[in-house]
Amino acid sequence: MTEGKEVEILRARQLASSLALPIFLVDPHGDRLYYNEQAEAVLGYRFAETGAMPALEWATIFRPYDEQGKPIAPEQLPLMIALTRRQPARSTFWIKGMDGRERHIEVMAIPLVGQAARFLGAMALFWEV
C-alpha cells in the first residue's frame, strides 16, 4: 500500500503551490519532496522531470558557491542547517541551475515540526537577489 504524506507536509505543499515565492520542501532525511513552479524558474528544472531526489544529490546538483567562488559544503546550506540543527537559517550564495545558468540567490530555511512535536523535514524559501 502507498504510504501517504503527513498532513502537515501536504499542507506545506499546498501553501507552496499557492505562493509566488519559490519554495523547496524536504523530508527529515533531507530528501527532496517537492518544489513549486516559482522554484522551478530559479532552479532551472521542472519538478515533474526531476521528481523526488536524495539529499546528497540535490545539495550538490546545483553546485552552490560563495561570493568568492568557493564551493559550499552541503552541511553549510540553510536547508541542511534547518534539518540537522532544527533551527532557522539564512544565507546568500550562488548556484548553477540545471539549465546551466548561474544565479545569485538568498535562502531562508525553517524546520517543519508537526503536531505532537513530530519532526517532518524542512522548508526553504528562496529568491534571486
Place this chain on the structure above:
Amino acid sequence: MTRVVLWGTRGSIAAPGPDTARYGGNTSCVEVQGDEGTILLLDAGTGLRRLGASLPRRLRRVDVLLTHLHMDHIQGLGFFAPLHDPHVEVHIWGPASVTQSLYARLTRYLSPPIFPVRLRDLPRLPVLHEVPAARCDIGEFCVSTCLVCHPDPTVGYRIEAPNGVIAYLPEHEPALGAKKFPLSRQWTSGYTLAAQADMLLHDTQYTLAEYAERVGWGHSAVEHSFAFAALAEVKRLVPFHHDPAHSDDDLDRLYAQAVATLKPPFNVTPAMEGAVLELGGGR
C-alpha cells in the same frame, strides 16, 4: 458480522425538521458493533444522546473516537448516559492541540458557562487517549489514525474488523490546493486510511458550486468524495456529513445525479440516520 449504525449524519449543526426527516438532523455519530461485544462510537455529535440510551445495560466499557473537537462532533458528550454511570468505563480518543492536552480542550465545552457539569465532576473520569497514536487494538478491532486535511487538529480513523475495514473521514478536504483533484495517492490526504476499505464514510457536504465559495472550510464536494473513494479503491462509499441546508429532496437529487454522471466503480449508500449497515468481505 460487524454492524455500523448511523445515529447522526448531518454536518455542522443539528438540522431537525420535516425537510430532513429521512437523512436525519442529528450531527455526526456512528456506532460500530463487533461480534464479540466491542462497541466503538465514532464522534459524539447530537446523535450520541439516543445512542447512549440504546446501549446494553450490562455494558462495562465503551470507546468514543473523536475526529476533532468542533462542536458538531462533541455536543452529545454532555448528554451521553454512560458518562454519568460509574459502572461504565468510557474511553475517549481524540486529538490534542500543540498547546493543550485533550483533557484541557474537552473542558472548554464541559464546564460553565457552556455546560453546567464539569468533566472532573463526573462520577467516573473518562480515560483519555490522545491521537494520532500508534495502531492499537480495541477489542476485536485494530484502529489506526492520522491527521487529515481540515482546520484545527483533525484525524480520520481506519478500523480493521475481522470481516472488513471501515474508514471514517467525516470532515475532510483532500482537494484543498489541488489544481486537479485527485493528486497521486502519496499526496492525497487520508489515502492511507481509506485504501481498499470495505466501507468509507466520507464528507460530502457541498455541491461543486458551493465548494467554490467555501474553499478551505474543510469539506468536500460530492464529486471530490467520489474521486477520493475511487482513488482509494473502496468497495462502498457512504456519503456523510450532509450540509444542514440540504433537504432530503436535495440529497436524493444530488446523490442520484452523482451516481448517474460519475458511474463510480463502488457501491454508494448515502448515510441516513437510523440506517444499519453490515460489513462484509475479508479483512
